[in-house]
Amino acid sequence: MKPEDVVEKVKAAGVVGAGGAGFPTHVKVAAQVDTIIANGAECEPLLHCDKQLIVAHAEQVVDGLRLEMLATGAKRGFLALKREYHEAVSALQQALGKPRDGATANGVELFLIDVSTYPAGDEFVLVYEVTGRLIPETGLPLHVGCVVQNVGTLANVSAAVRDGHPVTQRYLTVTGEVNEPKTIRLPIGTSYREALARAGGVTLAEGEYRVVVGGPMMGRLAPSLDEPITKTTSGLIVLPVDNAVVTYMSRPLDRWVKRGQSTCDQCRTCTMLCPRYLLGHNFRPHEIMRAIAYDHPVDSEVITGAVMCCECRLCEAFACPLELSPMAFYKEVKRKLAAQGWKNDRHKRTDLTPHPFRDDRRVPIERLVDRLGLRKYHGLHVAFDEQEVPVRRVSIPLKQHTGVPAEAVVAAGSKVQDGDLIAAVPEGKLGAAIHASIDGRVVEITATAIVIER
Numbered sequence: 001m002k003p004e005d006v007v008e009k010v011k012a013a014g015v016v017g018a019g020g021a022g023f024p025t026h027v028k029v030a031a032q033v034d035t036i037i038a039n040g041a042e043c044e045p046l047l048h049c050d051k052q053l054i055v056a057h058a059e060q061v062v063d064g065l066r067l068e069m070l071a072t073g074a075k076r077g078f079l080a081l082k083r084e085y086h087e088a089v090s091a092l093q094q095a096l097g098k099p100r101d102g103a104t105a106n107g108v109e110l111f112l113i114d115v116s117t118y119p120a121g122d123e124f125v126l127v128y129e130v131t132g133r134l135i136p137e138t139g140l141p142l143h144v145g146c147v148v149q150n151v152g153t154l155a156n157v158s159a160a161v162r163d164g165h166p167v168t169q170r171y172l173t174v175t176g177e178v179n180e181p182k183t184i185r186l187p188i189g190t191s192y193r194e195a196l197a198r199a200g201g202v203t204l205a206e207g208e209y210r211v212v213v214g215g216p217m218m219g220r221l222a223p224s225l226d227e228p229i230t231k232t233t234s235g236l237i238v239l240p241v242d243n244a245v246v247t248y249m250s251r252p253l254d255r256w257v258k259r260g261q262s263t264c265d266q267c268r269t270c271t272m273l274c275p276r277y278l279l280g281h282n283f284r285p286h287e288i289m290r291a292i293a294y295d296h297p298v299d300s301e302v303i304t305g306a307v308m309c310c311e312c313r314l315c316e317a318f319a320c321p322l323e324l325s326p327m328a329f330y331k332e333v334k335r336k337l338a339a340q341g342w343k344n345d346r347h348k349r350t351d352l353t354p355h356p357f358r359d360d361r362r363v364p365i366e367r368l369v370d371r372l373g374l375r376k377y378h379g380l381h382v383a384f385d386e387q388e389v390p391v392r393r394v395s396i397p398l399k400q401h402t403g404v405p406a407e408a409v410v411a412a413g414s415k416v417q418d419g420d421l422i423a424a425v426p427e428g429k430l431g432a433a434i435h436a437s438i439d440g441r442v443v444e445i446t447a448t449a450i451v452i453e454r
């Protein structure tokens with residue numbers, strides 16, 4: 001198989017990064033790098049879909065990694081996951097003995113993360129842990145010869161290249177206040193409401209709970225249960241309205257600003273635990289609190305440093321003893337800078353030295369779980385259920401990826417089958433193709449979604 005065949009098949013299948021913002025995978029696999037890292041760290045508390053997918057489909061994950069090595073010319077491939085994921089580790093060990101035709105057989109090894117900390121799966125952190133290389137400020141793994149790919153993405157790469165199978169389904173963990181916590185596989189476009197029903201329904205009454213989409217650190221509150229599952233939805237977590245995670249995710253920006261301006265005592269704890277600062281970036285969250293209090297202009301160096309924040313939420317949810325949020329300020333500054341068309345030629349340092357105490361300042365998951373009020377859900381048994389379930393209606397978003405929205409290539413009333421192309425990205429633009437996730441008829445095409453009913 002030729003490298004360009006891998007790129008084309010991945011592009012045609014609409015594969016995107018399953019663990020983050022949905023960056024189109026065909027762009028990553030068209031790069032030339034020396035190292036691919038499969039990201040199975042899954043460091044967000046309560047989520048299990050990545051490790052469970054590894055257990056069920058280790059061969060596909062390894063095959064996807066090898067295919068990406070073939071496409072990018074990488075000589076080294078790492079399967080990075082926590083040592084404590086015993087079942088996943090042994091599934092990968094077995095799969096490593098079984099290379100499939102056409103892919104590089106050698107050069108793949110396991111990288112086991114000994115200490116369970118957050119954010120172990122952050123690309124900057126993972127690349128440093130695995131290779132010892134430091135990605136420049138606001139840079140990419142590519143800048144140090146690496147591609148990092150979520151394990152679910154790699155399974156999708158294998159399905160796309162080997163079987164021509166587009167991305168139409170998503171594994172996600174549904175947990176918290178539900179009757180049957182489980183990781184399930186659902187057609188893309190299925191509503192959150194239906195996903196919760198598949199997990200036995202919610203244990204609390206209407207108005208007593210909120211649903212977090214994604215993990216409790218980097219996720220967001222669902223505005224409505226009618227929202228659809230996308231290629232990047234890793235979990236739905238049902239939590240009581242008075243849980244700490246719900247409280248900080250629902251606090252409006254002006255409340256954060258008022259509290260921050262009046263109460264920050266410049267203790268620096270947010271800076272001492274910030275993963276970007278610990279990797280040596282010229283970035284100190286306590287400084288933005290001071291800058292805001294003293295009305296620094298938005299283009300001052302301290303404030304534009306916002307572009308270095310990865311929004312891991314550690315400062316807000318774990319570090320600050322006064323429940324303040326440097327991250328909230330950084331998000332707002334980023335929004336303003338983007339609106340002004342500000343170009344970053346300032347925060348790009350490459351001469352980085354990690355903090356000497358970095359290892360001791362990584363945040364253990366167990367402490368994070370307690371701080372977030374998630375102990376009750378942390379030990380829940382989360383079943384893995386791959387059974388295909390008939391879904392009657394899906395609303396498939398045209399933008400589930402970084403880049404421009406895909407444009408419909410079907411008309412209302414068309415009959416479609418699971419896997420048919422229904423929306424494509426204009427030639428030359430960044431984005432990903434979208435496919436039907438069930439057999440049925442297109443009943444509506446809106447500015448943002450294509451609705452299909454059986």
Ligand code: SF4
Nearest residue numbers: 274309310312313315
């Ligand atoms: S969210 Fe807070 S802790 Fe995380 S990178 Fe941004 S400033 Fe640092």
Ligand code: SF4
Nearest residue numbers: 264267268270286320
């Ligand atoms: S941890 Fe909180 S109080 Fe301390 S400097 Fe940071 S924002 Fe201010």
